[in-house]
Amino acid sequence: MIGKLKGIIDEIAEDHCIVDVGGVGYVAYCPARTLAALEGEGTAVTLFIETYVREDMIRLYGFRSALEREWFRLLQNNVQGVGAKVALSVLSTLSASELANAIALKDAATVARAPGVGKKVAERIVSELKSKAPAYAGEASDTIGLKQELGEGVAPSAVADAVSALANLGYSRDVAANAVAAALKEAGESAEAGTLIRLGLKELAR
Numbered sequence: 231m232i233g234k235l236k237g238i239i240d241e242i243a244e245d246h247c248i249v250d251v252g253g254v255g256y257v258a259y260c261p262a263r264t265l266a267a268l269e270g271e272g273t274a275v276t277l278f279i280e281t282y283v284r285e286d287m288i289r290l291y292g293f294r295s296a297l298e299r300e301w302f303r304l305l306q307n308n309v310q311g312v313g314a315k316v317a318l319s320v321l322s323t324l325s326a327s328e329l330a331n332a333i334a335l336k337d338a339a340t341v342a343r344a345p346g347v348g349k350k351v352a353e354r355i356v357s358e359l360k361s362k363a364p365a366y367a368g369e370a371s372d373t374i375g376l377k378q379e380l381g382e383g384v385a386p387s388a389v390a391d392a393v394s395a396l397a398n399l400g401y402s403r404d405v406a407a408n409a410v411a412a413a414l415k416e417a418g419e420s421a422e423a424g425t426l427i428r429l430g431l432k433e434l435a436r
Contacts, residue, residue, distance in 0.1 A: 231281045231283075232256070232279045232281045232290060233278070233279055233281075234276065234277065234278055234279055235249045235251055235256055235258065235275075235276070235277045235279055235290075235292065236251065236274075236275070236276045236277075237249045237250050237251035237252070237256075237274070237275065238250045238272060238273065238274060238275070239268055239269075239270065239271050239272065239273055239274075239275050240255050240271065241255075241271060242265060242268055242270070242271060245259055245260070245262075245265075245318075246258060246259045246260060246265075247260060247265060247268060247275075247292070249275060249277065249292075256290060257290065258277055258279065258290045258291065258292030259289060259290065259291050259292065259314075259318065260277070260291070260292045260293065260318075261293070261298070261318050261321040261322040262322035262323075263294075263321065263322055263323075263325065264277075264292060264293055264294050264298070264321075267294060277292035277293060277294070278292070278293045278294070278295060278296050278298070278299045279291065279292055279293075279299075280293070280299055280302055280303065282314070289314075291314065291318070293321075295326070295368075297326045297366060297368050298321055298325075298326050300366055301317075301320075301321060301326050301329060301366060302314075302317050302318070302321060304359060304362055304366065305317040305320060305321075305355065305359075308358050308359060308362070309351075309354050309355050309358045309359065310354060310358075311350075311351050311354065312351065312354075312355065315346065316344075316346055316347060316351065319344040319345050319346050319347060320341065320344045320347060320355070322344065322345075323343050323344040323345070324340070324341070324343075324344070325368075326366065326367075326368045327367060327368045327369045327370035328340075328370075328404070329341070329363075330363040330364075330366055330367040330368065330370050330374060331367070331370050331373075331374070331377055331404045331407075332356070332404070333355065333356050333359050333360055333363040333381075334360070334363050334364070334367075334374050334377035334378045334380075334381050335377050335380055335381045335403050335404060335407070336356050336360070336381040336382075337356070337381075337403060337404070338352040338353045338355070338356045339352070340402075340404075341355050341356060360378070360381070363378070364378065372411070373407060373408055373411040376389070376407060376410070376411050376414075377404070377407050380393060380403070380407060386419075387423070388421060388422050388423040388426060389410055389414070389423075389426065391423040391427075392406075392410045392413070392423045392426035392427045392430055393406045393407050393410050394406075395423070395427050396409060396410065396427065396430050396431070396434070401434065405434070406430070408433075409430035409431075409433040409434050410426050410430050412429070412430070412433045413425070413426045413427075413428075413429035413430045413432075413433060414426065416429055417429055
């Protein structure tokens with residue numbers, strides 16, 4: 231089984247790239263975000279690989295990080311109706327941390343932005359992976375707990391009110407929650423909603 235490819239980009243196509251490793255070209259199907267981040271043909275690249283072996287084919291899926299590869303596995307192994315195509319679409323639309331945040335906040339609408347992901351599938355992704363999101367939140371690890379509390383409706387009222395107020399100003403719930411999390415660090419857990427809103431707006435203005 232191939233777990234990682236390190237070589238030179240030989241070709242970049244719409245849904246895959248070819249990586250030259252010692253003269254052998256490996257075709258790796260990748261999320262659009264991964265392909266967009268490649269520096270171009272002739273440049274060095276390292277891809278984390280998920281290998282699929284079936285009777286009629288062998289296919290490699292490539293990702294920029296081991297965390298993205300884990301989400302690819304999680305989506306397919308835990309959510310009914312999600313195969314490789316849908317998983318790639320989700321990871322083409324959302325980064326690992328964005329996906330973790332959306333799941334924590336029970337924001338199925340954000341997940342449904344991915345092409346080919348309908349409302350029901352997005353709701354299943356949010357429901358089935360809610361307990362796994364914290365372990366795979368990546369750079370969102372510091373705020374994932376707060377977002378889960380918001381998603382479950384058990385966050386302190388001051389926090390929930392502050393996030394709601396910022397969201398009403400046009401910010402996404404994810405961005406609003408990040409701002410309130412920063413405000414909490416500055417003002418303390420006992421801060422009132424007004425204080426969190428004021429400090430949250432200050433954070434958003436930076």
